[in-house]
Amino acid sequence: MPLRRLVLALCLSLALPAAADEGMWMASQLPEIAPQLRAAGFSGDPAALADLTAAPLNAVVKSGGGTGAFVSGQGLLVTNHHVAYGVIQYNSKPERNLLELGFAAPDQAGELRGSPDFRVLVTERFERVTERVLKAAAGKKGLDYFDAVDSASKALVAECETQRGRRCSVASMDYGAEFYRIQQLELRDVRLVYAPPSAIGKYGDEIDNFMWPRHSGDFTLLRAYVGADGQPADYSPDNKPYTPPGHLQIARDGPRDGDFAMLAGYPGITYRHRLASEFAERIGWGLAANVDLLDALIAIIEREGATDKDAAVKYASQLASLKNNSKRFSGERTGLLRSDAQRLRTDAEKAMLDWLRSDAAARCDSGAKCLSAAETLRRIGLVQAQLDAASATRERDLVLGAILNQTQLLRAANTLQRLALERGKPDAKRETGYQRRDENLIEAQLKQVQRRYAAGTEQALLLELLRRYRALPAAQHVAEFDAAFGSDEAGARAVLARVYGATRLGDEAARLELLKAEPASVRADDDALLVLARQLQPALLRLEQERKQREGELQRLRPAYMAALKRWYRSQQRPLFPDANATLRVSYGRVSGFSPRDGVQYQPVTTVAGIVEKHTGKEPFNAPEPLLAAIARGDFGDTKDPALNTQTVNFLTNLDTTGGNSGSPVLNARGELIGLNFDSNWESVSASWWFDPRYKRAVHVDMRYLRFLMEKVYPAPALLAEMGVAAP
Amino acid sequence: MPLRRLVLALCLSLALPAAADEGMWMASQLPEIAPQLRAAGFSGDPAALADLTAAPLNAVVKSGGGTGAFVSGQGLLVTNHHVAYGVIQYNSKPERNLLELGFAAPDQAGELRGSPDFRVLVTERFERVTERVLKAAAGKKGLDYFDAVDSASKALVAECETQRGRRCSVASMDYGAEFYRIQQLELRDVRLVYAPPSAIGKYGDEIDNFMWPRHSGDFTLLRAYVGADGQPADYSPDNKPYTPPGHLQIARDGPRDGDFAMLAGYPGITYRHRLASEFAERIGWGLAANVDLLDALIAIIEREGATDKDAAVKYASQLASLKNNSKRFSGERTGLLRSDAQRLRTDAEKAMLDWLRSDAAARCDSGAKCLSAAETLRRIGLVQAQLDAASATRERDLVLGAILNQTQLLRAANTLQRLALERGKPDAKRETGYQRRDENLIEAQLKQVQRRYAAGTEQALLLELLRRYRALPAAQHVAEFDAAFGSDEAGARAVLARVYGATRLGDEAARLELLKAEPASVRADDDALLVLARQLQPALLRLEQERKQREGELQRLRPAYMAALKRWYRSQQRPLFPDANATLRVSYGRVSGFSPRDGVQYQPVTTVAGIVEKHTGKEPFNAPEPLLAAIARGDFGDTKDPALNTQTVNFLTNLDTTGGNSGSPVLNARGELIGLNFDSNWESVSASWWFDPRYKRAVHVDMRYLRFLMEKVYPAPALLAEMGVAAP
Incomplete structure (x- = not known):
């Protein structure tokens, strides 16, 4: 429907407002955009915003899976009801359900202990460590580059975490152009102070989710406590309220249409500065392909559930998640088409590249740091080559991803075999996700299978996914998968019937026993599903290496694109923010x-x-x-x-x-x-x-x-x- | 949920605008409301609006089932696409579907003949005939009053229709307070001039129906033709465009927010001046009771259709209609509750009655025409007694109505038996709907049964309706129904199985044969369903007489309520419009x-x-x-x-x-x-x-x-x- 899109773009372009307010700025960038901030109405000192340890940003913290802010000098902080949900749930009992009733602590002594895993993280340092991260990577490529960055980052984290009560991380900005180490105080005793009933905190719930107009009281008050020495501590009745470095003052008056507003937090991930070709791939293929696949899985789960009530119950959560994702992917596609994002991003990139080739760009504004246009274009070409390589197997990667992640028992078998492999290494060398500290989570997942698995549904899902796999062109086939599942429907059915008929992994005790077993015995186990997983493992490891190799190359090369983008923006006196990466x-x-x-x-x-x-x-x-x-x-x-x-x-x-x-x-x-x-x-x-x-x-x-x-x-x-x- | 309603009313009362724009005014009232019209922004002469035969109202006509307006001196008129739908459909062929393509006549010769039943009615006279209608009714009550008004009205129409090419009717204003005779020129040759494709004319169709924002081009241009003598004529190529008494000028500029606007047309029916007790009945019982009944029928049709594909197809139209009505009744109830209509109407009525008892009202402003407060209150009491009598059997009347109207075969049997009865009388004395001119329509209905009847579904619907009937208190039972259907579920099942198993009315030829048969032979026919219908007939006739008796009493008494309302409005310098009754x-x-x-x-x-x-x-x-x-x-x-x-x-x-x-x-x-x-x-x-x-x-x-x-x-x-x- 190209005419439709053209017309839509035309109609909507008439309505484009003059000034956009795009931007997720690093605090250190705020002095740079002081004129814009003042023009927008900010009456404070933009320079003061740059200091994470000064007001107001020192009041903003990571809180559970979201953001929070201190609102008193005694560790009182406000966050969302849905962010603190686990804390309220932890304190709810059938005879006194705080989710339903809400809660208001009568005094500090009456504040309720939070769930043990809930954390409040107060940022103490945010330092640029680019040179230290990239030192060992210099001159390397691909997988070596990836590993060098990975090792250097891990070392920086380990060094920082020698300090008691601190959690550290290294964040990459602009896709590997810069690296920052973040040091945070990790508060472990966080108590429930005040929560409205869920009927207020999540009024409208799933129906109103994403909707406007909205009417939710989505907030909860918590209080952070520390030990007698003022350091983070596990819960103890002797702990005392934490004194934060700063706290926010609640306004007496409220927002009016057009008022200035600003917000600080930890946005997860954005793709705004991806290549135009990545926009084209996402809009032209990725979103629709995902929707198509998810909808096929949805149809199967619903079909199986129609005649098998037990399966319907067990797959309810997976079904809800698939539907939610399908809806979101559809919505994202609709939105990108409505905004004509692909054309606009392509035009903007073309303008940047045209400028890069111009005389103005040739007069490099920051000396030796400027790559030549030719070198920049060469690297962008290499980025594109990596993206093209990934695209060449995108259909396969999508379907294999679903085989690995949308199954319950096959996923458990893969996990057990991978863990057996990793356990043969020193802990520090194990793959992320398979280290000793991850084993609790793996155990929980292996237990959870019991409530989420029905043999008929899993085989039906796999049959559909294998059907899609077999329909792929030969170049996208993987020898181990071909060998394991055969080349036609009858073969796949026979393999699945045999394997699922014979495996003992459907039994929770058997899975947990395998988790505790010696790696060698797992690898020698003749359970049909474990044998299958072992058969697939070389392929999965090979594909993982290929992915890391690509990621290493992108980390090495993409900064040239970002540098060009930054220079182009600077030439127009426009600041550029890095894509979101879960930093403040x-x-x-x-x-x-x-x-x-x-x-x-x-x-x-x-x-x-x-x-x-x-x-x-x-x-x-x-x-x-x-x-x-x-x-x-x-x-x-x-x-x-x-x-x-x-x-x-x-x-x-x-x-x-x-x-x-x-x-x-x-x-x-x-x-x-x-x-x-x-x-x-x-x-x-x-x-x-x-x-x-x-x-x-x-x-x-x-x-x-x-x-x-x-x-x-x-x-x-x-x-x-x-x-x-x-x-x- | 009384609290909810109270709160809602409170919240909304804050938002009530100062001035309402309620009012469907008779043209003759417009000089009376000239100040309001001018204050609202009308720049013409309000007095001119009073004359139906002068501009602009002489351009407004009845057009098919809706309204239209002449827009040129050569009989060109504009109306809705959905009003002229039949005219476009009449000219559509599979190879040239004008509904799909739209149509633009190249010239007058290229204009297309309309469907033979499409009429344009131009109002020529609108005269008050109250005294002539009520003369014979004086001193009568109930059924006698009803019959007297009915006869007088029929005589007035017959007298008027002696003029060639005229259609006449008598309309009652303010529930029997006044009567008007309307004389209209009946144009029978109406041609299709211009229609957009349906994709424009009904863009959004059922999905957008009732919705805003809306994007429909719901218009069509027609042209009325007359014979060489200027009088209405059947289609003939020799006819010439009709010269209307006036036509509207299309504005060059368009509407802007807040602009004055006015509209003329033929609104069907409103209930704004009904008693507060009627509001209470509608809101407190009628709407919910209808929704409950319709939803039960919907559930049955859907259940039967789930296992019987043929039944699903046959009942699709009835199902859609039931759902639409259920949705509308629900929406009406929601709206009336949201507006707190019952409380507001009750308060207004109480204020009126309080005023009526006051000294001010006692000083009657128009002499002998004023009823005393006591007499008015006595008559209102009698109105209420009639309404109470109707209420006493409301549950029964609802369920019997559904038995008669929501069935296909039983309805056909009742129709055949009633027609056999009426055919025994002179045509003029036959009941409305069973006269000779109605027999074509009856035949069409008897044919249509074939596409809308499935034995299983009809029996399932009747079983549910009879279940509801049996649950009624004894006082609402009807002897003939008790006798016919038994006193328990098993009895009803047995009767239905026997009757539907034996009847030949499921056969179209049999039904049509009965339509042509002698009345005596129909009444003597031993077909099980015809026997059943004959058994029920005395009850149906008795209930009909009771209804006419009540209507007669209401016509006689309700004008006292309307007169009081009018006097009360006048005391506040507020004009009062009569409830809508399909007049201009x-x-x-x-x-x-x-x-x-x-x-x-x-x-x-x-x-x-x-x-x-x-x-x-x-x-x-x-x-x-x-x-x-x-x-x-x-x-x-x-x-x-x-x-x-x-x-x-x-x-x-x-x-x-x-x-x-x-x-x-x-x-x-x-x-x-x-x-x-x-x-x-x-x-x-x-x-x-x-x-x-x-x-x-x-x-x-x-x-x-x-x-x-x-x-x-x-x-x-x-x-x-x-x-x-x-x-x-």
């Missing part, structure tokens, strides 16, 4: 609604009227009676929005976020806390590749809604006072 | 979007961007390539909206409309044609009972979209010139 980033923008489609305008702020409108009394729209009663009273006090004359709930900004930004604090122009990020809108599911200012929005809890709940619904006056926002 | 009405208001729910704002005007966004290439979102190409060119010429800088498609107003207003012309402040009404939004499905200014909107085609299509997509320059809007 800052975004700025404004409170902003949007038009999801012709004729519809989404307002940037929702109100309690929407809670009542959505309320059905049934999950997930079962607003608690105390909330409904408080809304009915209409007594919103100082948390009422003066313009809307009612209580607000959630709001939208155009801040640049992605997965990992859950719980990120949203600040106003004065650096005060106005909201808590917790989701994105459905229209921005494609934003990991392309930031479209018309559609990219982030969804936040209005801090006034948090205060309303804590003032009027489930009162916690002492906590409000501790946060400096006592009710008047 | 005028609404005024403004172009206006709305907020369907918290956080969402619907814009009042849609653009071609939405056509492209919705386009999937598959019905009903298959925009034709010429349209997409024209949009892509972006050359909208003089039909482009200057503010939006693109081509508009549809727009919303807050005009008061209901079913029957399809095709109504929408006029601007200068009386020029800016749009064509074609639908309402989903949120206003409850407006037949309650006009909620926050949600009640009407959906129109922007005349600039019509002109764009006729200028740039499927050009018809001669027609544009004829309408006075030639492209510049």
Whole structure:
């Protein structure tokens, strides 16, 4: 439907706003973009933002799987309800279900011990270590380059982690151009202080997920504790509240349409600076191919479940995950097509390459660091060659990936055989994921199989995947797989019937026994599925080496592309942020609604009227009676929005976020806390590749809604006072 | 969930706009509301609007099942595509499907003959005949009153229809308070001039039905022809275009948010002035009871269809209709609850009755016509007694209605037996629906049974309905039904198995033979289903008489309530319009979007961007390539909206409309044609009972979209010139 796309692009180009607010900035970049920050309305000192150990960024922490922020000098921190979910769940019992009831600690002594695995990480140092990482890699290529970077990074981490209570990591910026070591204080005693009932914290749940307008109170208050010596410690009643290096002040007033807003957090991964050819591959093949494969698996699981109730129950979780991924891939494709991302990225790359060949670029602005245009283009060509090599087997890699990851028993057999192999090495040399510290997780996975496996469904899934494998061109075939599964449907059926009929891996005790067994005995075991896994292993190891070789080459070569991009941006006085990589980033923008489609305008702020409108009394729209009663009273006090004359709930900004930004604090122009990020809108599911200012929005809890709940619904006056926002 | 409703009402009451635009005014009332019209922005002379035979109302006609308007002096008229659908279908052949292709007559000779049953009715006289209708009814009650009014009305119609080419009717205003005779010129030769393809005319079809934002080109141009003598005539190539008494001028500019708008048309039925107790009955019982019954029937048809493919096909249409009705009843209930209609209507009625008992009301303002408060209250009490009597058997009437109307074969048997009974009378005395002129329709229905009947499904439906009937309290039982179907499940099953096993009515030829048979032989026929129908007939006739008796009483008594309401309105200087009754009405208001729910704002005007966004290439979102190409060119010429800088498609107003207003012309402040009404939004499905200014909107085609299509997509320059809007 090329005409359709053309027309769509044309219609939409008319509506493009003048200024985008794209950018997930490293803190160190903020002084560089000070003029933009000030122009956008920030009234603080941009230079102060560069220091991770100074206010306000020293209040922002990694919290569980998301982000959090300290809101008092006594270790009180706010994060999302869904980020702290495990902590609440850990404290819930059938007779006192805190997920259902919510929780407000009567005092500090009444705060509840968190789940043992929940961590709060406070960044203490963020140092550039590029030279140390790349030193040993110099002159190397491919797999050697990969291994050199990997070893150097591991050494830097080990050195840093000799300090007690610290967790360290090395992050690569701009795809291997720069490396940074991050040192974080690892707080292990984190307690539950205040949580609304789930009916507020995840009001609307899966139905409202990704949706706007939204009405969730997705927040929880935790408190970090340390030992008597002020250092991180396991839970102990003798621990004392942690004194953070800084904390945020909650704003008294709230967001209004167009207001400046900024946000700090740990966005996971974006692909904005990938090559135009990678956009083309993703849009033209990857997304649709994934949807096609996932939908085929979905159909099989549903078909099997229709006649086998037990299988339906066991595969419910895998089915939900497949459906969610299929929906997301579809949404991403729709979004990228709607934004005409491929054409725009191609045009931008062409402009950059044209500039690179120009006289202006030839006058290198930073001396010896500038690669020549010819050398840059040569390296980009080599990057493309690696991408092309990967593309040549993309169909195979997709289907093999599903064979390895969408099965339960075959995956268990592969894991057991790989572990047996790795156990023959010194622990430090074992492959990541198969070291001694990973064995607990492997055991949990092997146990979990029991609740997720049905022989009929797994064989049906494998039959379909093998059908797709056999349909691949000969060049994409893998000898070990051909040998193992035969060359036709009947052969594959026979192999699967024989192997699944004979294996004892369907038995949990047998799997756990194999986990404890000597590596040699596992490798000699004649269980049919273990034999099959052993037969496939050489192929899997070979493909893994090939992947690492490619990754090494990309790490070595892609920085030339990034350097050219940076120089081109600089030539236009435009700063460039690195793609997200789970390190701390800052975004700025404004409170902003949007038009999801012709004729519809989404307002940037929702109100309690929407809670009542959505309320059905049934999950997930079962607003608690105390909330409904408080809304009915209409007594919103100082948390009422003066313009809307009612209580607000959630709001939208155009801040640049992605997965990992859950719980990120949203600040106003004065650096005060106005909201808590917790989701994105459905229209921005494609934003990991392309930031479209018309559609990219982030969804936040209005801090006034948090205060309303804590003032009027489930009162916690002492906590409000501790946060400096006592009710008047 | 009473708390929920209370809270909802409270939240929403905050948002109530100051001024409503409710009102479906009789043309004769318009001088009375001249100040309001002028204040709203109408720049013409309100007094001129009162004359149905003068501009602009003399251009507004009944057209097929909807409304239309003349747009040239040569009989050219514009109406909805869905109103003229039968005319286009009549001219469509497999090899040249005009529904699919659209049509533009090259010249007048190329205009296509319409379907023989399509009529255009031009109102010539509208005269008050209250005294003539009520003369013979004076002093009568109940059934006698009903029959007297019925006879007098029939006589008035017969007298009027002695004029050649005229169709006449008598309409009751304010539930029997006043009667008007309407004389209309009946144009029978109506030809197809211009129609867009269905992919434009009903873009979005069932999916977008009732939805906003909307993107339909729901219009068609027809031309009325008359005989050489200027009088209505059957089609003949010698006929000439009809010269209408007036026609509308199409506006060059289009609607903008907040602009004045007015509309004229033939709204079918509203219940706005029903008693508060009737609102309570509808909201508290009727809607939910209907949904409950329909959903039970839906479940049965779906269950039967799951195992019987033939039944699934045969009941598809009935199933769709049941689902549509269930959805509408649900939506109406949701809307009435959201608007808190019952409380508001009760409060308003109480205020009226309080006033009626006051000194002010006692000083009757129009002499002898004022009933005393006591007499008014006595009559309202009698109205309520009739309503209470109806309520006492409401459950029975609902379930018997479904037994009679939701069955195919039993309904056919009842029809045949009733026809046999009526055929024993002179034609003029036969019951409406069973006169000689109705026999064609009955034959069509008896034939249609064949495509809609499956024995298993009908018996399953009847078993459920009889189960519900047996569960009724004894007071609601009907002796003939008890006798016919037994007192328990086993008995009902046995009766149905015996009757449906033995009847020959499942055979089309048998049914049609019975239609032609002598009445006496039908009444003596021993077919099991005919015997059953004969057994039920005395009950059905008795219930019909009871209903007529009640209707007669309501006609006699309800005018007292309406008179009180009118006096009360007058005391506040507020005019009152009669509930809709398919006579010509005028609404005024403004172009206006709305907020369907918290956080969402619907814009009042849609653009071609939405056509492209919705386009999937598959019905009903298959925009034709010429349209997409024209949009892509972006050359909208003089039909482009200057503010939006693109081509508009549809727009919303807050005009008061209901079913029957399809095709109504929408006029601007200068009386020029800016749009064509074609639908309402989903949120206003409850407006037949309650006009909620926050949600009640009407959906129109922007005349600039019509002109764009006729200028740039499927050009018809001669027609544009004829309408006075030639492209510049």
